[in-house]
Amino acid sequence: MTSDAMRRWIISLAIFSLILKCSAITADYAASFSMSAITADYATSLSMLVNGVLDLTTNDTGIIYINSTDTGSLTAFNYDNLELYTGDNFSKLSNVVDMFAIASYNDMMGDMIFLYNYVAYNGYHEPMSMAMDSDFAGDVLEYMQTGVINVDYTYIVSTTTDPTLASFYTNLSTQSNPIMQ
Numbered sequence: 001m002t003s004d005a006m007r008r009w010i011i012s013l014a015i016f017s018l019i020l021k022c023s024a025i026t027a028d029y030a031a032s033f034s035m036s037a038i039t040a041d042y043a044t045s046l047s048m049l050v051n052g053v054l055d056l057t058t059n060d061t062g063i064i065y066i067n068s069t070d071t072g073s074l075t076a077f078n079y080d081n082l083e084l085y086t087g088d089n090f091s092k093l094s095n096v097v098d099m100f101a102i103a104s105y106n107d108m109m110g111d112m113i114f115l116y117n118y119v120a121y122n123g124y125h126e127p128m129s130m131a132m133d134s135d136f137a138g139d140v141l142e143y144m145q146t147g148v149i150n151v152d153y154t155y156i157v158s159t160t161t162d163p164t165l166a167s168f169y170t171n172l173s174t175q176s177n178p179i180m181q
């Protein structure tokens with residue numbers, strides 16, 4: 001086993017216990033979780049999603065909603081309430097929706113853009129990768145260029161709690177406005 005594979009395996013085990021822990025939290029979502037501050041659990045979960053290490057399925061089914069009331073300052077998405085069926089990632093994506101509500105409550109728009117798209121891509125990591133040519137990168141460029149998200153890159157960088165995601169947005173902004181040679 002390469003050290004990379006070993007690292008991945010150890011991380012996977014850690015993630016599985018995190019998911020079980022999060023699932024317990026989800027049950028109390030309406031009562032308290034939606035009003036939560038950004039916590040260490042939130043930061044760890046977001047980092048796992050951003051870095052693509054949350055690569056297991058939870059093998060449960062259900063319908064995932066992001067309602068307009070959840071989108072808060074991300075009004076661009078209000079008209080487009082998200083409703084999707086997942087064949088095997090229900091509790092994983094439910095946790096992401098809970099994180100989205102926390103990000104919304106705290107006006108962390110940079111996090112919200114990532115979490116919304118993560119759900120929209122049904123929990124697939126590949127389209128959400130931090131590569132400059134990923135589907136997610138194309139989506140963000142389009143949101144910004146068409147004014148669907150009516151703020152600048154500095155704003156979404158400053159409303160992102162994850163350093164890798166912030167770096168991704170910063171790099172994308174230089175692609176959006178290439179410096180003329």
Ligand SMILES: *[C@@H]1O[C@H](CO)[C@@H](O)[C@H](O)[C@H]1NC(C)=O
Pocket residue numbers: 054055056057086087088089121122123124125
């Ligand atoms: C569930 O998530 C995994 C990655 O965690 C992904 O490989 C898989 O395709 C997803 N399943 C569906 C039905 O989207």
Ligand SMILES: *[C@@H]1O[C@H](CO)[C@@H](O)[C@H](O)[C@H]1NC(C)=O
Pocket residue numbers: 056057058059
């Ligand atoms: C989900 O189901 C697949 C196929 O049956 C199995 O290989 C995998 O270990 C299961 N994952 C979990 C987290 O139970």
Ligand SMILES: *[C@@H]1O[C@H](CO)[C@@H](O)[C@H](O)[C@H]1NC(C)=O
Pocket residue numbers: 065066067
């Ligand atoms: C979102 O909308 C669906 C469908 O109308 C509803 O079942 C669900 O309870 C709503 N969720 C929230 C958090 O309001």
Ligand SMILES: *[C@@H]1O[C@H](CO)[C@@H](O)[C@H](O)[C@H]1NC(C)=O
Pocket residue numbers: 130131164165167168171
């Ligand atoms: C952004 O670009 C810098 C400099 O090229 C690089 O070190 C960093 O890894 C990039 N960030 C992401 C998220 O790809």
